Amino acid sequence: MAEASTARTDDGSGTDSQAPKAARSTSWLRNLSRTNLATLILLYITFLHLIGLYIFTKGFLLTRLTIPHVSPKYTVSNPPPIAATHSKAVIIIIDALRTDFISPHHPYPKSSHHHGVLTLPSELSQSHPDHSLIFNSFSDPPTSTMQRIKGITTGSLPTFIDISSNFASTAIEEDSLISQLLAHNKTIGFMGDDTWVNLFPDSFNLSHPYDSFNVEDLHSVDDGVIEHIFPYLTAANQSQWDVLIGHFLGVDHVGHRVGPNRDTMRLKLEQMDRVMRRIVEMLDDETLLVVLGDHGMDDKGNHGGDSELETSSAMWLYSKSKPLKGVIEHDKAIREIWPEYTFPGSSTPLRHINQIDIVPTLSLLLGVPVPYNNLGSVIPECFSGDVATLEAATRTNAEQIDRYLGAYGDESLKSALQIAWKKARSTVDSEDQMHTSQISSINTHRHYALLALRHLRALWAQFSLPLILVGALILGLSGVTLVALYVGVRNNGTNWDIYARLALETSFTASAIFGSIIGTLAGIYTASPATAIKVFITTAAIVSEVIIIFPLFLKASIPQSFNINRYIGPLLLVAHSLSFASNSFIMWEDRVVLFLLTTIPIIYLIKALSAPTAEMRLRIIALSLAYAALIRVIGTVTICREEQQPYCRVTFFSGSTPVAPRWVVLATIPLALNILPRAIGITLTRSKSLAGPAPFFLGYLFRGVLLANAAYWGLEYLEINSESLGLSEAAISTASLVKLWIARFSIGTILGALPYTWFISPLCIKIGEKRVNQETGQEEITILGFANSYGSTCILFFLIPFSLVHLTNQPMGQLVLAALLVSVLLYLELVDTRRDAIILQSQFASSSNTNQPAAFDGNLDTSSTIVRPSFTDLVPITLSGFLGYFTTGHQAVLSSIQWKAAFVGFKVVTYPISPLLVIINTWGVFALSALAIPLLALWNISPRPSGGQTLILTHTLQLILGFLVYHTFITFSSAITSAWLRRHLMVWKVFAPRFMLSGVTLLVVDLCCVLALTVGVRVTAWKVKRTFGFDSV
């Protein structure tokens, strides 16, 4: 390979050796140095990823701005539009109560298990039609309990991400029915599903939450509600509360466990019927009873999606003394636009409302303002006493929605609703109190409210398929582009720059031309410059990708021999990518990654016996076993996802538990003091490169920083456990001050002293004694550490970001990081030994003495040849990044973010440093895996003494491209699976979070690869050139 290339001048530009055809042009691309060219490739790839992810995300991740405004309180000067009808309310939520469970019109065929069991609502509707109203209510998908509770308290629509000011909490910060009730001094009692308490942490004066998670347990939540609700309803205790909320979970749990068509369901509904009867019996005249299902359930008893059975939930309103329904209900002109709904299989229609309609209705009935964000429209029946009341209610409702839309500030939305709003206002402006104008006011305002809801549903709840497809296309093609570049760089060896210049130049030119043409056309067609620019960028990205991919299909060849080493890497990538198609595999990805990762050293172990010398065989066996075992031990550390229960035990200590048990905190100190610096030292000693700056760097700087990092979390532990340890107040405040400054010292050293020392210090080599060669009479000097002069310098660079990640991780995470670093060192040695074995084998093959292998033991020069790295070589490092993510206490769920990291070195949240620290904590291990990739190309590769070139840059670029291939396909796979399964039950719980994780990861590793190349490898190569004068190409 190396012989084929011509000698190069020292300027490193490489222009002189180009093929004659290429030399004709004088474009800027040709004048870039090789390092800059490699950086340009990576920046180009980053650009593609950014474009692809941006477009995809825009189409897929539905977001909504939450507006913190609150509807003004009703006072004497701001009186309610209509008088409150009830002063108290009992709101009963029976989880997963589907419409047909309480409907008087049973669908055909009737199921004896859930039809006609909970009969109280239909009985009362029969006997007191004006006091008891049954509706079919439409629950907006996703039909999961938390989203629905948000819906029935704020009156808004759920989206995946509610962008609000506080990103750390699940609590509802918008205006809601609950906050309005509290503002009007109403006392709220709550019992049941603890999701409510997470959403409204300090709102309930009387609170009896029960764990909602255990689906196996059918009764304890219900029993808890029953135990607490009846005492409140007794006459003596009626004055203690104004609103009671009870949330029964039993029906839902029965559905999940056995489905709706079992006896268990009948028994559960019978129990609910008994409870309802008792509640109705105990109600006083002032109280309104609302019974509703937060969502329905499908045939199998599951929910979460948007199917008809899941979105139709029951709603029942009952008032003992005051009638709910008035006379004008029979007025045809009003009734006209009240929709009806026929449940599947049933023949008689039922009144149909949106579930969120309960929010404005309840607000006005109880005499509190409608919450600011509400999008529901009042249930007209409840205000049908006379026309004026209904008009006032509907108008107030529409005005509130208009206020909200004004604050939301979406121009296209405003223009779409302008006509309806003007029409509605014209009926008010006429000042005409005639019956007909009031009726038209009711109808137009109602129409406006419903239209607004429809538009916002489209805005928030509908995916944009074209954007998803274009984004996925760019992302997928960028993966293939990377494969093409990888193959190009690999096959061209030292001449990779000629290939890369040609490929980039062609693709940039073509994409600029096509992009301009199509962008201009689009601009002319739509007459909007913004569209023209967007179309230009999109087209340019796609065209440039296609141009680079094209040669891949020209030279496609089927390999002749099967070699498991060569195929296992790509095979693992395929397996890992395919696993994203199932929610189970995503939930268990930590174990999947462990399985895939340990497969590689096991294959090395099996193949070890074919190595040529006994020493190598033993070394490979020992190293691969040690590597696999260490990885397995690291893999035991986990913070379990809730879905992994009961098959998972939490071994990463964080969150609500103390930082860590004492032994973990204590273990980090000796680790920082001795074990970790020494492990690196021992590894470097093997190549005699614990020389030059290395002892000082490792022994003082690195050790000191690690010690500070460990001490920080040690003090944090003392502070948290101060009570059980019996520390005095003064000691605690001292500890917190010392802790703060230790972290600041550590950050300062990591960002200042470490990089500076690394940058100015020479290579890690030692000049041995001078000796006179007896034969030639020339003076010779031995240089210790020469063979690993690249690797030893580069690993010192790697330790700088490592220390930073180390600081942001809790003690358990620090243990894992240390183990991962040791595993990387083991792996580097393993790869080096295997490389030597391959060189020896090829020398066997080429030598004539193949019959006497024993003659080759020892005395073999393995340093002169460099084996081309393979894709499989980089897979373990890549997978270590994934494994490290999971074992440092993260999972692909939002709740696993370690907010504690935000306060390292700061007392309060400080922008932008605190979010940055959280990002370093979360994506640190991925970033480290990217920064470790060049080590594979550099480890134990000695500079070529004979004026030759060391293929450092070529191999680094090849490996980085391979690494990005892996991450791009992972991201692409998680993107298309989450888009494909966008109507799946688990999409917002499993698929979308996984996509968000891999999307950010991709950008992080892109940037870290650029960093590794431009700083790590470039400075290392520059140091080697300065010392020995050898080029690294």
Place this chain on the structure above:
Amino acid sequence: MYECALSTAGGSFLLYTLILILGAPLDSHHAHSALLAVHISTLTVWPVVHALGVPSIYESGTFARFRMTRLFCEFRPETPLERALVYPVAGTLLGAWCGVIPIPLDWDRPWQGYPLTPAVSSILGFILGGFASWLHSALLDTYDEVQQNHSAMAADTVTSKKKRKTKRTY
């Protein structure tokens, strides 16, 4: 027999380690893992040792050791018998590796429990490996036979021509 049993036991121990490394629970299911290891070892180690024996570690065993390395490390069987030995072993290991796939799926079926799926799929792999070895050898034989026929026919015509020529000269 004694040799076979001993090396199967040794193989079980090694496989047990590998099963644990690949992610079998460290704190439970020890008997399950151990039995799976014995099962796979019986499928892989026993037939091989029965057929080839354990190579001597001394000079006399050099050839046998090289053959073992060639067969099981480099996966390069050369004769139909060697293929019949190597393919089921590879099939068993591959089958056991792929057999873990159904375990995490949320179907809640009793047969998904560890270690049923790797055990069953290792047997399937063993059977499929046997078929593959037979198929490979049969195809190679057929190919060789066709080639031989072809060259024999070609040789036939050449020799007959030569005979005719020689007849003429005589």
